[in-house]
Amino acid sequence: xxxxxxxxxxxxxxxxxxxxxxxxxxxxxxxxxxxxxxxxxxxxxxxxxxxxxxxxxxxxxxxxxxxxxxxxxxxxxxxxxxxxxxxxxxxxxxxxxxxxxxxxxxxxxxxxxxxxxxxxxxxxxxxxxxxxxxxxxxxxxxxxxxxxxxxxxxxxxxxxxxxxxxxxxxxxxxxxxxxxxxxxxxxxxxxxxxxxxxxxxxxxxxxxxxxxxxxxxxxxxxxxxxxxx
Amino acid sequence: xxxxxxxxxxxxxxxxxxxxxxxxxxxxxxxxxxxxxxxxxxxxxxxxxxxxxxxxxxxxxxxxxxxxxxxxxxxxxxxxxxxxxxxxxxxxxxxxxxxxxxxxxxxxxxxxxxxxxxxxxxxxxxxxxxxxxxxxxxxxxxxxxxxxxxxxxxxxxxxxxxxxxxxxxxxxxxxxxxxxxxxxxxxxxxxxxxxxxxxxxxxxxxxxxxxxxxxxxxxxxxxxxxxxx
DNA sequence: ATGGTTAGTGTATAATGAACACTAACTGGA
DNA sequence: TCCAGTTAGTGTTCATTATACACTAACCAT
Numbered sequence: 001x002x003x004x005x006x007x008x009x010x011x012x013x014x015x016x017x018x019x020x021x022x023x024x025x026x027x028x029x030x031x032x033x034x035x036x037x038x039x040x041x042x043x044x045x046x047x048x049x050x051x052x053x054x055x056x057x058x059x060x061x062x063x064x065x066x067x068x069x070x071x072x073x074x075x076x077x078x079x080x081x082x083x084x085x086x087x088x089x090x091x092x093x094x095x096x097x098x099x100x101x102x103x104x105x106x107x108x109x110x111x112x113x114x115x116x117x118x119x120x121x122x123x124x125x126x127x128x129x130x131x132x133x134x135x136x137x138x139x140x141x142x143x144x145x146x147x148x149x150x151x152x153x154x155x156x157x158x159x160x161x162x163x164x165x166x167x168x169x170x171x172x173x174x175x176x177x178x179x180x181x182x183x184x185x186x187x188x189x190x191x192x193x194x195x196x197x198x199x200x201x202x203x204x205x206x207x208x209x210x211x212x213x214x215x216x217x218x219x220x221x222x223x224x225x226x227x228x229x
Numbered sequence: 230x231x232x233x234x235x236x237x238x239x240x241x242x243x244x245x246x247x248x249x250x251x252x253x254x255x256x257x258x259x260x261x262x263x264x265x266x267x268x269x270x271x272x273x274x275x276x277x278x279x280x281x282x283x284x285x286x287x288x289x290x291x292x293x294x295x296x297x298x299x300x301x302x303x304x305x306x307x308x309x310x311x312x313x314x315x316x317x318x319x320x321x322x323x324x325x326x327x328x329x330x331x332x333x334x335x336x337x338x339x340x341x342x343x344x345x346x347x348x349x350x351x352x353x354x355x356x357x358x359x360x361x362x363x364x365x366x367x368x369x370x371x372x373x374x375x376x377x378x379x380x381x382x383x384x385x386x387x388x389x390x391x392x393x394x395x396x397x398x399x400x401x402x403x404x405x406x407x408x409x410x411x412x413x414x415x416x417x418x419x420x421x422x423x424x425x426x427x428x429x430x431x432x433x434x435x436x437x438x439x440x441x442x443x444x445x446x447x448x449x450x451x452x453x454x455x456x457x458x
Numbered sequence: 459a460t461g462g463t464t465a466g467t468g469t470a471t472a473a474t475g476a477a478c479a480c481t482a483a484c485t486g487g488a
Numbered sequence: 489t490c491c492a493g494t495t496a497g498t499g500t501t502c503a504t505t506a507t508a509c510a511c512t513a514a515c516c517a518t
Contacts, residue, residue: 004231009238012321051237051319055310058339079308079323081284091281092241092323095306144453148376163465180467181507204463205514224376225453228506392496409498410476434483435492456474 010081014076015046015131016060016210017077017138020102021155024167025120027102028135030114030127031066035085038128044135045116046093048104065159067116076140085130089115099154116214129147146172147228149221150182150189153212161207162186169209169229178229185229191217239310243288244275246299246306246324249331250384253396254349258329259356260295261344266316267357274345275365276320288325296345298334301327306367312357312390317418326367327368328383375401376457378450379418379439389438390428391415396429398458406458414458420446432457 018029030042045066056074057128063069074096102118119125129134129229145151151172152165166182186192193213198206247258259271274295278287285303292298303325310321331347348354356364374380380401381394395411415421422442427435 002233002234002235003237005238006231007277008232009234010241010278011234012239012281014240048236049239049310049321052312054312054378055308055321068389079284080306081278081323083281083283085339091277094310094321097424144377147453147455149374161465178508179465180509185464185506199463202464203516205465205516207465224373226376226457390496407477408496409478412497416474427496431495432485434485434496436496 008090009042010092011086012049013046013091013093014049014055014062015044015093015095015134016059016063017044017097017135018063018067018072018100018156019097019138019142020100020105020118021168021171022102022118024164024171025212027118027120027127028124029069029116029118030068030125033128034115041128042119042125043128044095044131049094055060055094056096059094063098069098069100071102074098077134077141080130080134093134095138097141099151101155101157103157114144118123119141141171143174148224148226150186150191150217150227151226153217158196159211161209163207164208173229182229185227189216189220189227190206191220191223239297240315241278241323242320242322242325243277243278243284243291244273244322245288245292245303245362246273246326246364247292247296247301247329248326248367248371249329249334249347250397250400251331251347253400255394255400256347256349257353258296258298258345258347259354261346262357263344270355270357271348273360275325278323284323285325288323290329298327298329301311301329301414303327306363306370309359309363311359322363324363324367324440326370328380328458330384330386371401377453377455379415379420379446379454379456382443382446388426388438388440389426390438394439402458411458414456416450418445418454418456420449 002086020027020029029045031045032046033039034041035061036097045062046059047062047066051056053061055076059074060070062107063072077090077095077097079094083090085091085093121139124132124135142151146169152168155168156164160182165186166179169182191213192210195209197209199209200206249256249258260274260276261274261361262268262270274291275288276291276295278284282290284305288303292301306324306326308321311366312319313319314322350368354362355361363379371380372400375398381389381397384397385393391412394415395406395408398411399406420442421439424440428438429435
């Protein structure tokens, strides 16, 4: 069975840039292609959009199928449609980026049937298609994002220390931040709840654990805030 | 002649939200549809993407064909792909927004063969398809944009007064701004050049004219700046 | 007990933001 | 020509926020 149209049509795909935070390092999930073109090369998870699903549904389905990830934070990034980005034919891709708690998802990805793996952002292989520049665009967006809304909720484990949160900002912004000033500022936002728990299994003074107050956090995200640390 | 594919394919379009500034008012250019569906309704300029042109080229071509606008500032906005946004079939649209000097383009649009017209942002007709929500998204983007980069270059005439620039900010942000503080801040940015000219044909003290220093302006845009007035 | 390691805390100074009102310059009409 | 009307243009004060900076506390391992 085939489908006929009066004019030629581009193929439509979605691709996802999945960021995870691991031990104060930003990582990205990639899959190894098992089909031509670029067979054996690493690429962003993604695939063709079905005509009976929305773009976001397509992105979530591909993420689930190719990496096992579900219920992640997902936002549309940009749509890439240069003429020769796919050697086979005209393919337009709607790119998305996801932020996930790597602590929740480490195992699943590693044991998934497909060859999916986390890569350090600074040790990426050469990617298939124009996925390298899609990834770069996503990284820029992430860096821009932290300037006007707090991040962390989606990337950190549910309970975290202030040092972990600070390290996240340092890693995204690629510079060191003063500890005392960072703490003052982030606590002032009123989105953190101090818990009666401390971290365990550390060979030094244990740090207090915090968690986000989801309501305040989301309000702040909606209102928009200038958070320059 | 028809084109056949193994799987069904969505149609791909571009749509443009064109903002212009007129006498301290934001306006949007719309065209009246001369074909079904929504025949006679006002809609965003746009149309199908050809397979031999990039997405941006398609947006520029449609703008030129439908409104006569050329060489405008154009940025990708968002891609809309809900299942039933077009009653005929699955259509995914890559939306763009443009900022133009209305003073340059007022006449062309009015005399163009197609029914294209500028509408005040607060007096819009009901639009075809989901173009109303695309337009709303573009307006949000514009409001967000002024928070971290200066605007004006694309919207104001080449020579303008500080009051005009301030009015632009007031119109986009929908609130009044203190004149002295605004002037201090905007001049500090170092992107304005004071000219030896004043406005003419006004029944009061004539205001000094300024223009943007393109290099500084673009540097600032690239660097990103928090400009909260 | 001691050495190693990270947690946790305050203050002083500089920079920035916000609030606020009057005089200057020009036009047009009496 | 003077007066009324209109918008241009300009500084200061006070409050808030940003930045720079160093030591003690707590815990673990040996």
